[in-house]
Amino acid sequence: MNLSQQSCPFCAGSMITDPQFFVGRREELDRITARMVNDQPTSINIVGEPRIGKSSLLYHFSQTYEQRVQGAGKNPGNYVVVYLSLQAAQCRKESSFYQAIAQALLNRPVVQGNPALATPLKAGTLDRQGFSAAIEAWQAENVLPVLCLDKFEELLAKPDQFTDDFYDNLRSLMDRNALMLVIASYRNLDVYKRKYRFLSSFFNLGQVLPVGGITETEAMDLMRLPENKIPGATAALSPERQKLGLAWGGRHPLLLQLAGLWLWEAQQHSRPDEWARQKFEQEAQRVPQSGVTIRRLKRPVRLLLWLPMKLGRMARFVGNNLSDTSSLISGTVILIVAILVIFKVLPFEELLKQIKRIVGG
Numbered sequence: 227m228n229l230s231q232q233s234c235p236f237c238a239g240s241m242i243t244d245p246q247f248f249v250g251r252r253e254e255l256d257r258i259t260a261r262m263v264n265d266q267p268t269s270i271n272i273v274g275e276p277r278i279g280k281s282s283l284l285y286h287f288s289q290t291y292e293q294r295v296q297g298a299g300k301n302p303g304n305y306v307v308v309y310l311s312l313q314a315a316q317c318r319k320e321s322s323f324y325q326a327i328a329q330a331l332l333n334r335p336v337v338q339g340n341p342a343l344a345t346p347l348k349a350g351t352l353d354r355q356g357f358s359a360a361i362e363a364w365q366a367e368n369v370l371p372v373l374c375l376d377k378f379e380e381l382l383a384k385p386d387q388f389t390d391d392f393y394d395n396l397r398s399l400m401d402r403n404a405l406m407l408v409i410a411s412y413r414n415l416d417v418y419k420r421k422y423r424f425l426s427s428f429f430n431l432g433q434v435l436p437v438g439g440i441t442e443t444e445a446m447d448l449m450r451l452p453e454n455k456i457p458g459a460t461a462a463l464s465p466e467r468q469k470l471g472l473a474w475g476g477r478h479p480l481l482l483q484l485a486g487l488w489l490w491e492a493q494q495h496s497r498p499d500e501w502a503r504q505k506f507e508q509e510a511q512r513v514p515q516s517g518v519t520i521r522r523l524k525r526p527v528r529l530l531l532w533l534p535m536k537l538g539r540m541a542r543f544v545g546n547n548l549s550d551t552s553s554l555i556s557g558t559v560i561l562i563v564a565i566l567v568i569f570k571v572l573p574f575e576e577l578l579k580q581i582k583r584i585v586g587g
Contacts, residue, residue, distance in 0.1 A: 236483045238509070261433060266403055269431055308330040312375055390426040393426035446468075449472055450468060
């Protein structure tokens with residue numbers, strides 16, 4: 227297929243719902259699957275900054291869990307996974323939360339075709355007791371409901387509606403292996419427990435899975451979309467523009483999608499790469515990022531931070547895997563000690579000592 231005839235495969239700003247355009251997160255998907263198919267399923271808290279791809283990850287898992295379960299040697303019929311965004315209006319009260327879950331489960335064909343699973347979910351207005359009874363009925367059928375709950379902060383911010391008793395009940399179902407939760411939030415649930423003064427043991431969730439940038443290989447796969455995702459398709463971007471997209475977006479999935487989008491637009495309309503770069507940078511300013519991102523700072527600040535960052539990153543190649551923030555701190559220490567050595571305030575041995583300490587972790 228000619229590059230000019232392809233539609234844009236890059237999705238910037240919204241959750242990816244078409245599985246053929248979802249790229250990466252292999253390790254995270256494997257870890258969720260492993261926790262689900264264990265003899266004792268373990269709920270997981272997916273933690274990551276806004277717009278890092280948590281929603282797409284949860285939604286994709288709910289779309290593809292059957293083949294993942296089968297690949298792990300288990301029977302997909304023993305699991306039903308659904309995705310639910312808690313930003314939805316129907317999730318603002320406890321009873322409506324249960325109804326929303328029931329409806330999501332009932333929307334699954336495997337549930338519709340099994341009265342033993344469907345009937346307990348249709349019991350009028352589900353309250354806490356009715357929801358628990360329905361989940362226990364599923365357990366009697368040896369079927370585990372797995373709820374991928376996105377934007378969990380929406381519940382936590384309503385402690386008058388979702389109380390400690392509400393969370394205790396969920397924890398009880400989880401402890402009895404009747405229910406598994408995959409919860410997406412910006413911060414670890416322990417933080418919200420302290421913020422809202424919850425007492426429930428629910429917040430001592432067994433597994434925390436941090437979600438950050440994708441791997442370098444996954445980033446390359448993303449920039450080659452739709453190649454390797456659609457049979458017979460070729461990459462939407464030229465090799466030169468793929469390299470530009472990687473340079474601009476790094477390993478941040480949304481920034482890569484933005485870079486791909488604007489480079490594709492430039493390619494389609496015969497615009498220069500500089501036009502695409504300007505459009506990309508305008509959009510990238512609205513993407514929250516943790517750590518130190520020098521390319522987004524003003525020029526004087528970039529110059530001020532460049533040398534310490536460069537020195538700190540040298541340690542990474544010697545053998546220490548440092549983040550940008552650690553690189554900045556380490557490089558600053560090296561720079562300060564070097565200046566003190568030059569002015570004979572400290573002996574040269576002290577500089578060597580600090581470099582060895584940083585490289586050694």
